[in-house]
Amino acid sequence: MINLLIFSGLAGVTVIAGGILANVFDHHLDESPIKYEISHSLMSFGAGVMLSALALVLIPTSMERLGLGSLIFYFLLGAVLFFYLDRYLGKRGGSTATLLAMMMDFVPESIALGAVFASETNVAYLLAVFIGLQNLPEAFNAFRDLVQSGFSTRRSLIIFFFLSFAGIVGALIGYLVLSDYPETTARLMCFASGGILYLLIQDIIPESKLKTSYVTSLGASVGFLIGMVGEKLI
Numbered sequence: 042m043i044n045l046l047i048f049s050g051l052a053g054v055t056v057i058a059g060g061i062l063a064n065v066f067d068h069h070l071d072e073s074p075i076k077y078e079i080s081h082s083l084m085s086f087g088a089g090v091m092l093s094a095l096a097l098v099l100i101p102t103s104m105e106r107l108g109l110g111s112l113i114f115y116f117l118l119g120a121v122l123f124f125y126l127d128r129y130l131g132k133r134g135g136s137t138a139t140l141l142a143m144m145m146d147f148v149p150e151s152i153a154l155g156a157v158f159a160s161e162t163n164v165a166y167l168l169a170v171f172i173g174l175q176n177l178p179e180a181f182n183a184f185r186d187l188v189q190s191g192f193s194t195r196r197s198l199i200i201f202f203f204l205s206f207a208g209i210v211g212a213l214i215g216y217l218v219l220s221d222y223p224e225t226t227a228r229l230m231c232f233a234s235g236g237i238l239y240l241l242i243q244d245i246i247p248e249s250k251l252k253t254s255y256v257t258s259l260g261a262s263v264g265f266l267i268g269m270v271g272e273k274l275i
Contacts, residue, residue: 045158045212048165049151052172053208056147059180060201064194067185078257080182084249085260087178088241091146092261093268094171095234098164099150103231106224115228119235127243140186143179144204145240147172149233151208155215156226167275172208174267 066080103112123145130141150172158165180201187197219226251257 042216045155045165045216046209048169049154049208049212052151052154052169052176053147053205055173055176056143056180056205056207057198057201059177060184060198062177063181063184063188064198066181067188077251078254080185081249081251081254081257082260083178084182084245085257086264087175087182088245088249089261089264089266090171090174090178090268091237091241091245091264093265093272094146094150094168094175095237096265097268097272098168098171099153099230099234099237102153102164103227103234106227107231111228112231115231116235119232119237120239121235123236123239124243127240140183141240143176143183144207145236146175146233147179147204148207148211149229151211152215152219153226153230154208155212155217156219156223158212158216159220160223163275167271170271170275171268174264178264 066076103116107115123141126141150168154165154168154172157168184197184201187200188194192200215226219229246261249257249261
């Protein structure tokens with residue numbers, strides 16, 4: 042239990058860390074092409090890490106534990122649900138897609154982290170690494186989106202502070218409720234996979250591209266490579 046709290050807490054603390062970094066970035070660095078390259082590279086890096094989480098943990102676990110019918114149903118359920126949520130948010134004009142994407146993978150993966158912690162420790166450690174690495178660039182971009190949507194810096198930091206504890210809550214729920222239900226955990230992972238993939242293609246990857254630079258796209262390759270290294274080491 043103590044190790045679970047430590048790893049889920051470390052994975053979640055990168056949410057507030059990303060918000061603080063974004064605040065410093067926006068208020069203490071002058072506008073320049075390099076500044077735009079850094080911000081877009083971070084978004085691209087986050088996309089790469091999210092793809093590695095899909096390819097190396099979430100989807101393989103879902104395919105291993107679920108039948109074909111369940112696999113199709115829960116994957117499409119996640120994709121369709123977040124299609125409607127994204128369209129609803131788009132009509133409202135709010136720049137919350139990155140925050141939505143962050144919570145979409147943060148909460149289900151945290152629950153999965155708790156659910157598999159007792160029986161598959163290596164998978165749990167890898168998930169904790171993925172969650173922490175994803176949260177930093179996602180929180181960085183989500184914080185900037187919130188501020189640009191009209192939220193004050195103070196209010197945004199408060200929101201991110203409390204969101205950083207969502208991983209601990211999710212991990213505890215998974216550990217206490219879902220540890221004995223591996224198929225339910227796989228359904229949750231499959232559902233999250235469908236939603237994450239939709240948001241990646243629709244919002245995050247297109248926004249991470251910078252027309253004046255080709256370097257930013259390397260961030261996705263680096264992010265995915267880190268996932269590969271983590272999988273190999275663990």
